[in-house]
Amino acid sequence: MMLSESDITALLLTFKLAAVTTCILLVIGTPVAWWLARSRCRYKFIFEGLIALPLVLPPTVLGFYLLVMLGPNGPLGRLMEWFGGASLAFTFSGLVIGSVFYSMPFVIQPLQNAFAAIGTRPMEVAATLRASPFDRFFTVALPLAKHGFLTAAVLGFAHTIGEFGVVLMIGGNIPGETQVLSIAIYDHVEALEYSQAHWLSGGLLLLSFLMLMTVYALNGRLSWGRT
Amino acid sequence: MSIKATFRLSKKDFEFDVELCIPDRGVTAIFGPSGCGKTTLLRLMAGLERCSNGYLKVRDRVWQDSSEFIPSHKRAIGYVFQEASLFSHLNVAKNLEYGVKRVAIAEQKVSLDHAVALLGIGHLLNRNAHQLSGGEKQRVAIARALAVSPKVLLMDEPLSALDQTLKREIMPYLESLHDQLDIPIIYVSHSPDEVARLADHLVLLDAGKVRADGPIGSMLTRLDLPLAYGDDAAAVIDASVVVHDDHYGITYLDFSGGRFTVARNTLPLGRPVRLRVMARDVSLTLERQMGTSILNIFPAVVEELIIDDQPDVTVRLRVGSTLLLSRVTRKSASLLQLTPKQALYVQIKSVALLGGN
Numbered sequence: 001m002m003l004s005e006s007d008i009t010a011l012l013l014t015f016k017l018a019a020v021t022t023c024i025l026l027v028i029g030t031p032v033a034w035w036l037a038r039s040r041c042r043y044k045f046i047f048e049g050l051i052a053l054p055l056v057l058p059p060t061v062l063g064f065y066l067l068v069m070l071g072p073n074g075p076l077g078r079l080m081e082w083f084g085g086a087s088l089a090f091t092f093s094g095l096v097i098g099s100v101f102y103s104m105p106f107v108i109q110p111l112q113n114a115f116a117a118i119g120t121r122p123m124e125v126a127a128t129l130r131a132s133p134f135d136r137f138f139t140v141a142l143p144l145a146k147h148g149f150l151t152a153a154v155l156g157f158a159h160t161i162g163e164f165g166v167v168l169m170i171g172g173n174i175p176g177e178t179q180v181l182s183i184a185i186y187d188h189v190e191a192l193e194y195s196q197a198h199w200l201s202g203g204l205l206l207l208s209f210l211m212l213m214t215v216y217a218l219n220g221r222l223s224w225g226r227t
Numbered sequence: 228m229s230i231k232a233t234f235r236l237s238k239k240d241f242e243f244d245v246e247l248c249i250p251d252r253g254v255t256a257i258f259g260p261s262g263c264g265k266t267t268l269l270r271l272m273a274g275l276e277r278c279s280n281g282y283l284k285v286r287d288r289v290w291q292d293s294s295e296f297i298p299s300h301k302r303a304i305g306y307v308f309q310e311a312s313l314f315s316h317l318n319v320a321k322n323l324e325y326g327v328k329r330v331a332i333a334e335q336k337v338s339l340d341h342a343v344a345l346l347g348i349g350h351l352l353n354r355n356a357h358q359l360s361g362g363e364k365q366r367v368a369i370a371r372a373l374a375v376s377p378k379v380l381l382m383d384e385p386l387s388a389l390d391q392t393l394k395r396e397i398m399p400y401l402e403s404l405h406d407q408l409d410i411p412i413i414y415v416s417h418s419p420d421e422v423a424r425l426a427d428h429l430v431l432l433d434a435g436k437v438r439a440d441g442p443i444g445s446m447l448t449r450l451d452l453p454l455a456y457g458d459d460a461a462a463v464i465d466a467s468v469v470v471h472d473d474h475y476g477i478t479y480l481d482f483s484g485g486r487f488t489v490a491r492n493t494l495p496l497g498r499p500v501r502l503r504v505m506a507r508d509v510s511l512t513l514e515r516q517m518g519t520s521i522l523n524i525f526p527a528v529v530e531e532l533i534i535d536d537q538p539d540v541t542v543r544l545r546v547g548s549t550l551l552l553s554r555v556t557r558k559s560a561s562l563l564q565l566t567p568k569q570a571l572y573v574q575i576k577s578v579a580l581l582g583g584n
Contacts, residue, residue: 121312124275127299128306129326129375136300139325143316 003199009176010184011200017092017180018160021099025107025156026149028100033111034141052105059102063169066098070170090172095180098166107156114148115141147219154215158208230285230379230411234271236278243267243278243435251286251379253427254405254412256443258419264435265415266309269381272413273306274299285378303334305372305380305410310388311364313356319367320352326375336376337408345407346370346400362393366400373408380404380412386421401425419454423447423463423503424581448543448550450531455541455552460506462551463581468498484547488522489578501581506541506552508576513563515572523575527551529567534560544573 003011036048054062069076072087080088088094118141126136142149164182171178173187181200188197229251236243243264249255257265270276272283274290274297283291290297313322327339343349346366351359359367365385372380385401386394398421404412405425416422422429422443429446431438431454439452447454448462466482471491480487480500487502494500515524527544534540540560542553551573555563563571 121308122314124299125306125308125312125314126325127275128273128304129371130300130329131325132300135329140314140316144314146316 004196006175006179007184007196007200010179010181013092013176013179014161014181017095017099018157020096021103021160022107022153022156024096024100025103026153029104029107029111029152033108034115034137036108036112037115051108054102055105059163059165060169062102063098063166066094066101066166067170070094070097089170090174090178092177095167095171095178098170099160099163102163102166103156103159106159107152110148110151110155111145114145114151117148118144150218151215154211158211161204162208230272230413231282232268232272232284233282234268234278235280236267236271238264238267238435241435245432245435245437247430247437247440249411249413249430250428251411252409254414254425255428255430256422256426257413257415257430257432258422258426259417259432259438261417263432265417265432266383267435268432269306269383269413269415272379273304273381274302275306288378300329303376303378305375305377307365307369307372307380307382307385309384311361311368313359313364313367313371315356318353318355319348319359322356322367323352323371323374326371330375334376337373337410339374342370342373345373345403360393361389362396365389365393365397369400369404373404373410377410380408380410382412382414384415384417386418387416398424419457419459419461423461424501444550448552450533450541450543455506455543458507460541460552460554461503462506462549464502464504464549464551466500466502468492468494468496468500471496482547482549484527484545484549485525487575487578489580492580503579503581504551504575505577505579506554508578509544509551509553510574510576511542511544511553511555511559511563511565512572512574516574519574521574521576523578525573525575527571527573529565529569529571531567532560532565540565546573 036044067089068074070088071077072081072089077087077089080086088097122140122144123136126140131139162182163180164186167178167180167183171180173179173183181204185197185200188194188200230249231247232249233246234243240262241264245264245268257268259265267276271278271281277296281291283289285303289295290302314325317325323339323343327335343352346369348363348366348370351363351367356364369385386397389397402424414425426443428440429443430440431446431452439446439449443463446452449455454460464482466480466487468478469481469486470479472479473491476491478489478491478494480489480502482502525546527546530543530545530550532540532542534557538557539554540557542555542560542565544551544553553573
């Protein structure tokens with residue numbers, strides 16, 4: 001086996017981080033994306049800009065501000081201490097918070113596009129068929145946006161796996177707690193352990209490609225089945 | 228017991244200001260040029276569009292007034308959209324069940340089976356929406372709307388997205404809705420043909436205002452409305468089948484002004500039918516013509532005619548209690564010295580049977 005025990009720990013931690021982050025983003029991203037797709041609020045563009053920020057911002061910038069916010073002297077850190085908790089910097093929870101911001105556009109934008117593509121008509125039809133707003137959201141909007149959810153979940157997951165800068169800034173490099181795959185690769189390269197770096201990098205490359213390919217294949221089939 | 232609606236609303240192009248009382252029986256057509264507010268009226272009634280200044284009462288239930296607004300999903304409506312709008316993630320059966328499942332058992336008056344049979348879609352139940360033709364989709368959408376046992380069925384130009392062939396395919400189903408259901412239907416249309424076939428009552432809408440409304444027979448023959456002037460101006464006549472004559476291959480139909488002779492059909496005796504007589508197919512004679520091939524000749528009285536500088540004159544006539552239109556040249560009108568209350572004869576060159584109703 002080419003992977004050391006610490007590599008496997010990093011691998012599992014990365015998957016855990018990506019899974020938790022994706023779940024959180026789907027839960028909070030769905031109502032936000034719905035609002036963005038439906039609202040006629042004239043200030044919507046402000047929120048759209050904010051959510052898209054991680055697409056263009058250097059991850060270190062995002063990480064730096066999160067570190068300041070989450071650290072013992074930052075507002076969120078103080079709040080945590082006030083509630084009797086510890087500072088979130090250099091913890092797994094801190095990583096999750098960072099990843100949620102970092103991967104936000106990758107989840108919200110596909111959802112928003114999927115909701116927008118449904119249009120208002122199916123929801124109106126459901127309303128005339130006695131479905132309440134909640135009812136029609138779950139029985140019409142969600143099933144019709146399923147390819148959007150698939151895309152959002154896979155992109156959110158894959159993008160979180162690939163995160164580096166944010167993690168480095170707010171997570172540090174604690175094995176089993178905050179040492180994720182990309183950091184482990186960086187460490188191997190620093191230590192000139194190219195063979196381990198190859199195994200991890202190659203694995204990540206293949207995995208990411210497989211995930212994206214699956215999304216495109218499934219979406220192609222889903223949209224083929226639509227009228 | 229009827230439907231009372233008052234809506235005032237500022238639209239981009241015009242002020243929408245409608246006050247209406249719609250009978251709670253039969254088909255009421257909302258007719259007018261595109262962009263006159265027909266769809267807006269229907270959407271306001273369905274609660275899909277809101278206006279703060281509105282009142283809507285359907286039978287004994289107030290759906291909207293100054294203090295209350297019942298949301299769409301709590302209104303006992305059926306709505307058929309212009310394009311069929313089936314849920315693409317559900318098959319035909321699930322589409323049909325979507326509404327029914329959400330209606331209390333006690334309020335289910337129209338069974339799903341009945342709706343399926345009325346629209347002839349039993350063989351489509353296991354298909355997916357995208358496997359249906361445009362006409363089939365619209366039939367499923369109509370059955371789906373019926374199956375929620377609405378107190379009023381709102382139809383927004385349900386045939387306008389279909390080509391002529393599909394229109395002809397669906398029309399008999401719409402006519403059977405009219406015959407077999409005790410639900411008032413409000414039918415938005417800009418097609419005079421659909422209106423003549425289906426409507427009992429007609430509301431003429433123009434730039435967001437009600438120009439006129441009344442029973443179809445009198446509305447089509449009113450000389451102060453544009454309906455009487457187009458190329459396809461026509462009157463509709465309610466009649467019933469009395470005798471089939473197999474020797475000559477003809478059928479006799481009785482109406483309030485006499486007995487029509489038409490080509491033999493297969494309708495049962497006593498069956499009510501609707502006939503359409505185009506204004507251009509009705510000619511006038513002062514005395515009863517003998518020795519003519521025309522069979523449908525009836526005594527009539529001139530009710531109204533407007534002579535202006537147009538080469539044609541449209542005349543409204545009464546035959547029994549039935550109103551007819553006749554288009555003659557101004558020269559003929561002058562030679563016959565046509566005046567109101569004048570008694571004469573109408574010769575009807577051709578008459579169209581619009582299906583049973």
